[in-house]
Amino acid sequence: NAGVTQTPKFRILKIGQSMTLQCAQDMNHNYMYWYRQDPGMGLKLIYYSVGAGITDKGEVPNGYNVSRSTTEDFPLRLELAAPSQTSVYFCASSPNPFQDRHEAFFGQGTRLTVV
Amino acid sequence: QKEVEQNSGPLSVPEGAIASLNCTYSDRGSQSFFWYRQYSGKSPELIMSIYSNGDQEDGRFTAQLNKASQYVSLLIRDSQPSDSATYLCAVFNTGGFKTIFGAGTRLFVKA
Numbered sequence: 001n002a003g004v005t006q007t008p009k010f011r012i013l014k015i016g017q018s019m020t021l022q023c024a025q026d027m028n029h030n031y032m033y034w035y036r037q038d039p040g041m042g043l044k045l046i047y048y049s050v051g052a053g054i055t056d057k058g059e060v061p062n063g064y065n066v067s068r069s070t071t072e073d074f075p076l077r078l079e080l081a082a083p084s085q086t087s088v089y090f091c092a093s094s095p096n097p098f099q100d101r102h103e104a105f106f107g108q109g110t111r112l113t114v115v
Numbered sequence: 116q117k118e119v120e121q122n123s124g125p126l127s128v129p130e131g132a133i134a135s136l137n138c139t140y141s142d143r144g145s146q147s148f149f150w151y152r153q154y155s156g157k158s159p160e161l162i163m164s165i166y167s168n169g170d171q172e173d174g175r176f177t178a179q180l181n182k183a184s185q186y187v188s189l190l191i192r193d194s195q196p197s198d199s200a201t202y203l204c205a206v207f208n209t210g211g212f213k214t215i216f217g218a219g220t221r222l223f224v225k226a
Contacts, residue, residue: 033214042121042203042218043159050212058213090158094214097207103149104205104214106158 002026006091006107013081013114021076021110023091031094032074033104034058034066036087043090049074081114088112118142119206121217129225134191136220138204141185147207148180150189152200153219159203163189194224 007022025032030051035043035058045058049068063085065077074093078085088111092104120139128134136150147166151159163178165171165187171178177190187206191198204217 031212035216043216045213045215048213056213059215092214097147097212101164102147102207103161103164106160109158 004091004093004105004107006089006110008110009108010111011113013078013112015081015083015114017081018077018079019081021078021089021091021112023074023076023107024072025074025091025093025105026072027093027095027105028071029093029105030071030096031102031104032068033092033094034064034074034076035090035092036060036085037090037109038087046076046089078112083114086112086114117217118208118215119204119217121202121204121220123218123220125221125223127223127225128194130194130196132194132224134194134198134222134224136189136191136202136204136222138187138189138206138217139185140187140204140206142206142208143182143185145185145206145208148178148187149205149207149214150176150178150187151203151205151216152198153203154200191222194222196224196226198222199224 033048034046047066049055091107094104150163153159165178201219
């Protein structure tokens with residue numbers, strides 16, 4: 001029962017580098033989300049997807065890109081990393097919101113530092 | 116106006132007391148409401164969900180929803196030191212089909 005799996009758990013990037021944060025879920029959920037959480041703050045929605053091939057921007061999409069080629073995977077791409085992107089990144093998935101219960105399940109997070 | 120608002124706290128209560136956490140939301144079309152608990156350095160975990168007006172109880176936890184007032188609350192009875200965490204209110208937004216989180220309320224339960 002893996003649930004939502006994120007890799008890597010930790011990463012240090014230099015300014016201007018790029019990287020992809022991986023997220024996979026095995027619960028056959030249509031909805032997937034990427035959030036960032038700055039120290040002492042709540043979760044800010046970066047991008048979300050309602051199914052394979054469909055993505056949309058959240059509250060803070062600048063500097064990020066996503067793709068959703070399969071139901072299981074929802075990678076987040078950082079291009080030209082900046083210190084402002086230092087944060088903890090959480091991937092989450094949920095069932096169709098018109099089902100009886102559709103709470104979000106979270107991965108363990110990726111702690112990213114840009115120096 | 117933020118979509119989901121919570122008092123950041125910290126809220127401090129003695130062991131055994133009732134902790135009351137509040138949340139307001141701006142989208143009247145919101146249909147689903149969740150409370151997550153997050154320990155420091157960990158990912159959020161769901162503790163309560165509520166979908167209709169009224170109360171929803173699960174053990175020591177009670178979620179209350181008032182859609183007319185756009186208000187949702189969480190009561191924790193017989194608070195324990197292990198309840199010390201940040202509590203995040205989340206709202207599923209039917210306008211954009213996405214779940215939005217509040218900034219969270221830090222709760223401290225003093226032994």
